[in-house]
Amino acid sequence: MNQALVQIATELRDTWIRPEPPPAEEETGFFTDTTLCIGCKACEVACKQWNQLPADGFTWTGNSYDNTVTLSDTTWRHVAFVEQFDPATETGRWLMMSDVCKHCQHAPCVEVCPTGALIYNEFGNVYVQQDVCNGCANCVVGCPFGVIARNKEDGRAHKCTLCYDRQKDGLTPACAKSCPTESIKFGKISELREHARKRIEDLHARGETDAYLYGADPAGEYSALNSFFLLKDRASVYNLPEAPRRPAAHLKRNYLFSFATSLALTAVSALLFSGGRRG
Amino acid sequence: MASVPEIRDSHDVFTKLTPEYAVERSASPKAVNLPGYYGLPILKRPFWKWEIALYFCFEGVSAGSYVLCSIAQLARNNQYNTIVRKGRFLSFFTMLLCPPLLIADLGRPGRFHHMLRIWKKTSPMNHGAWALTGFGIFCALQLALIWPASRLPFGSTLLRLLVRLLPERLVSAAGLPFALTMISYPGVLLETTANPLWSHSNYLGPLFAASSLSNGAAALTLLCEGSDYELHHRLRRFEDISTAAEAAALGMYARTARKAARPLFKGKQSMLFIVGAIGLGMIVPAILRRSRSPVLRNVVAPLLTLAGGAALKWSITYAGQESAVDSELANRNAPTIDGRPFWGPGEGDVLP
Numbered sequence: 336m337n338q339a340l341v342q343i344a345t346e347l348r349d350t351w352i353r354p355e356p357p358p359a360e361e362e363t364g365f366f367t368d369t370t371l372c373i374g375c376k377a378c379e380v381a382c383k384q385w386n387q388l389p390a391d392g393f394t395w396t397g398n399s400y401d402n403t404v405t406l407s408d409t410t411w412r413h414v415a416f417v418e419q420f421d422p423a424t425e426t427g428r429w430l431m432m433s434d435v436c437k438h439c440q441h442a443p444c445v446e447v448c449p450t451g452a453l454i455y456n457e458f459g460n461v462y463v464q465q466d467v468c469n470g471c472a473n474c475v476v477g478c479p480f481g482v483i484a485r486n487k488e489d490g491r492a493h494k495c496t497l498c499y500d501r502q503k504d505g506l507t508p509a510c511a512k513s514c515p516t517e518s519i520k521f522g523k524i525s526e527l528r529e530h531a532r533k534r535i536e537d538l539h540a541r542g543e544t545d546a547y548l549y550g551a552d553p554a555g556e557y558s559a560l561n562s563f564f565l566l567k568d569r570a571s572v573y574n575l576p577e578a579p580r581r582p583a584a585h586l587k588r589n590y591l592f593s594f595a596t597s598l599a600l601t602a603v604s605a606l607l608f609s610g611g612r613r614g
Numbered sequence: 615m616a617s618v619p620e621i622r623d624s625h626d627v628f629t630k631l632t633p634e635y636a637v638e639r640s641a642s643p644k645a646v647n648l649p650g651y652y653g654l655p656i657l658k659r660p661f662w663k664w665e666i667a668l669y670f671c672f673e674g675v676s677a678g679s680y681v682l683c684s685i686a687q688l689a690r691n692n693q694y695n696t697i698v699r700k701g702r703f704l705s706f707f708t709m710l711l712c713p714p715l716l717i718a719d720l721g722r723p724g725r726f727h728h729m730l731r732i733w734k735k736t737s738p739m740n741h742g743a744w745a746l747t748g749f750g751i752f753c754a755l756q757l758a759l760i761w762p763a764s765r766l767p768f769g770s771t772l773l774r775l776l777v778r779l780l781p782e783r784l785v786s787a788a789g790l791p792f793a794l795t796m797i798s799y800p801g802v803l804l805e806t807t808a809n810p811l812w813s814h815s816n817y818l819g820p821l822f823a824a825s826s827l828s829n830g831a832a833a834l835t836l837l838c839e840g841s842d843y844e845l846h847h848r849l850r851r852f853e854d855i856s857t858a859a860e861a862a863a864l865g866m867y868a869r870t871a872r873k874a875a876r877p878l879f880k881g882k883q884s885m886l887f888i889v890g891a892i893g894l895g896m897i898v899p900a901i902l903r904r905s906r907s908p909v910l911r912n913v914v915a916p917l918l919t920l921a922g923g924a925a926l927k928w929s930i931t932y933a934g935q936e937s938a939v940d941s942e943l944a945n946r947n948a949p950t951i952d953g954r955p956f957w958g959p960g961e962g963d964v965l966p
Contacts, residue, residue, distance in 0.1 A: 347727070350727060350728060350731055351731060398652045399652070401652075404654060405654060405655075415651060417651065443808065446736040446737065447736065447737050447738070447739065447806055447807070448734070448737060449729050449734060449737045449739035449740035449742075449743055450725075450728040450729055450731055450732070450740075451728075451731055451732040451734065452728070467725075467728055467731070468721075468722070468725075468728075469720050469721065469722045469723075469725035469726060469728045469729070470720050470721015470722045470725075471719070471720055471721075471729070471739060472660070472661035472662065472719075472721065473737070473739045473807075475658050475660065475661055476658075476660045476661075476662070476807035476808065476809050476812075476934070476938075477806070477807055477808060478657075478658070478808060479656075479657070479808035479944070479947050479948075480656070481655065481656050481657040481658045481944075483658070484658050485661055485721050486721070489721070489722075490720070490721025490722045491721055491722060492721075545959070547957070547958050547959065548957070549957040549958060550957055554956035554957055555948055555949075555950060555951065555956040556948050556949070557948065557956055566958060568959075569955070569958055569959055570945075570955060570957060570958050571650055571651070571656075571941070571945045572650075572651065573651060574650065574651035574654060574656055574941075575656070576656055576944055576945050576946070576947055577945050577946055577950075577955030577956065577957070577958060578945070578946045578947060578948045578949075578950045578955050578956050579808070579947055579948060579956065580808045580813060580947035580948040581948065582805070582806040582807055582808060582813060583736040583806060584948075585805065585806070585813070585816070586736060586738070586802070586806055588816055589801075589802045589805045589806065589816055589819050590798065590799075590802055590819070592816045592817065592819050592820050593798040593799070593801050593802050593819025593820055593822070593823050594794070594798045594823075595820070596798075596819070596820035596823040596824055596859060596863065597681075597794050597797045597798045597823040597826075597827065598794065599859075600823070600824060600827045600855070600856050600859060601681055601685060601790075601794065601827075603852065603855050603856075604681070604682055604685045604686075604827075604831075604852050605685050605688075605689065607848045607851055607852050608682075608685055608686045608689040608691065608694070608848060609689040609691070
């Protein structure tokens with residue numbers, strides 16, 4: 336009994352203890368070049384193995400070779416299979432993309448997280464501190480990419496950690512390491528961007544003018560993504576939003592409208608209650 | 615024979631050996647540009663369900679009645695003493711229902727206090743957690759202030775001292791910012807998400823705020839006694855105005871959210887929303903408030919307002935489920951400039 340109380344007290348105290356964060360390093364991320372993806376799903380398997388994530392079961396979507404359907408709390412890499420065939424000419428193309436957490440530079444999940452469980456770690460990656468997360472699920476509705484989800488078993492939010500543990504030891508994340516075609520490239524953001532731009536130039540020079548970078552630069556209200564993509568068709572074809580929302584961008588305006596209404600009505604009530612007979 | 619370039623690293627295999635790599639684009643632009651990915655949703659469904667919907671209802675009544683009681687108290691009008699007393703009980707006990715609902719909703723209920731680890735500027739849920747904490751303290755203080763000193767729990771001398779030291783009006787005024795935040799933040803909490811139904815308009819916050827205040831007034835009306843003619847009258851007037859504000863906010867919401875509001879008007883929640891929240895919750899009580907029968911005016915009308923407020927918050931919370939799986943809206947989720955996507959080829963079916 337006494338011991339249990341001490342344990343509870345210690346845990347309570349530790350909630351407010353903030354250890355010194357490790358010194359910031361150069362930002363890292365992924366560049367996923369979908370023109371190189373062959374749809375082998377080695378990244379999905381390597382991710383599951385390294386991060387000890389459970390399998391998704393032997394179910395088939397029936398619409399393509401995609402059987403994991405979407406990113407989830409237990410699937411942190413997901414290979415999308417897009418088949419664009421024209422029945423008349425029987426010609427077409429395959430688009431394959433290994434999807435992953437976008438590690439946004441201004442991540443909505445980090446912005447809405449009320450506990451501070453979601454942070455940018457020293458590599459600039461978006462990371463869920465599992466000892467802090469209390470499963471409020473605000474990040475789930477905050478993410479415009481539908482990446483993060485709450486696990487039914489342990490009640491906490493999970494997503495790609497960009498193999499924080501491996502990076503700590505100077506290793507490449509499991510998915511990038513296993514990718515046989517280097518469709519997934521891991522590295523320092525500045526180098527990845529440079530590489531990606533060269534790749535685009537190269538592709539354009541060879542007539543592949545529909546290739547473009549998704550998320551390499553900030554656009555609209557959205558920040559750049561530390562895990563960005565080279566795509567060959569509209570983003571929505573790969574189930575990525577063409578104009579993702581950054582909820583916190585509207586926060587001030589939202590609060591302004593809301594408080595203006597409550598204050599105005601409160602003023603009305605003051606007028607109503609102060610008038611007339613006085614006691 | 616074409617000369618084969620020298621390959622230095624594995625990456626070069628793909629950049630140097632495949633210059634003729636050209637998968638033929640589908641001859642049909644319609645097939646190439648089929649929107650979406652097999653109709654699968656982009657967003658995840660919200661985990662927020664009945665706990666959060668009920669929380670919105672109770673905290674609305676609690677904070678709404680707190681604001682009105684405090685204003686009545688600050689108006690220095692002694693005729694309100696009875697209703698203010700009753701209102702304090704109402705605020706406290708409806709507030710008491712909130713934390714259990716919020717904690718039950720968590721994936722890790724034992725860690726509910728992690729909400730108060732930090733103060734976070736960009737997180738409405740964090741603001742709400744602090745506001746509820748402050749609001750809860752003030753609700754309890756108000757109760758201690760009006761509770762007869764002889765019946766204070768445990769005969770607490772500390773509480774009695776506190777009661778004597780604190781002027782009631784000061785406590786009333788100091789609690790107001792917390793109560794006003796409790797009224798204003800729930801709509802903003804929903805707006806600060808990627809869910810199209812919740813986030814595409816700035817008027818969900820005003821809608822929730824007006825609904826909470828009219829619900830607070832309705833609950834206070836039910837607590838009035840038959841003799842409080844003037845008070846009844848004033849509360850009814852306030853309910854009229856706050857319902858009008860609610861209707862205006864709703865109209866602006868429908869106008870600004872446009873397609874995103876679809877699940878409320880055409881989905882599973884549409885009956886509850888249109889008939890329950892708008893019809894029985896706003897229009898019918900407004901008519902009944904003008905009735906000659908005191909029962910219809912002072913009992914049935916406020917009961918319907920309360921039920922309507924619950925229907926409004928319930929249907930909006932649950933309609934978020936349907937909105938999340940609408941890929942079309944999730945795709946163009948942010949205000950775009952000239953209708954162009956943030957990244958990638960522009961509007962239209964023809965790729966550059």
